[in-house]
Amino acid sequence: MDVAGRTLAGLALRRHRAPSGRVYAALRRGALTxxxxxxxxxDDDVMARLWADSARLAGVPDGTGGGLEGY
Known part of the structure; x- marks a missing residue:
């Protein structure tokens, strides 16, 4: 498995923990940052447009989350 795959698996399995106050991870030159x-x-406007586009592609008619609001 390559570095990206191992890193993604480590994140999913919680082998890698985000430092306090950090939620965004990036792999730079093989190092998790x-x-x-x-x-x-x-940008909230970009988020709303992306959510609406994704909902349309997934077949969610109103684009409001399709029942996923509690997750």
Whole structure:
């Protein structure tokens, strides 16, 4: 398995823990890093458009989460 696969598995299995206050992980040159999210990632308008596009692609008619609000 390559570095990216091992790192993803480690994140999923909670072998890698985010430092306090960090939620965004990135693999840079084979090393797991915890950078600040980009401005784009923090933009609520972009998030809403992405959610609506994803809902449309998944067949959720209203784009409000399709019952996933509690997760």
């Amino acid at each position: 915890w950078p600040d999210p980009s401005e784009l990632a923090l």
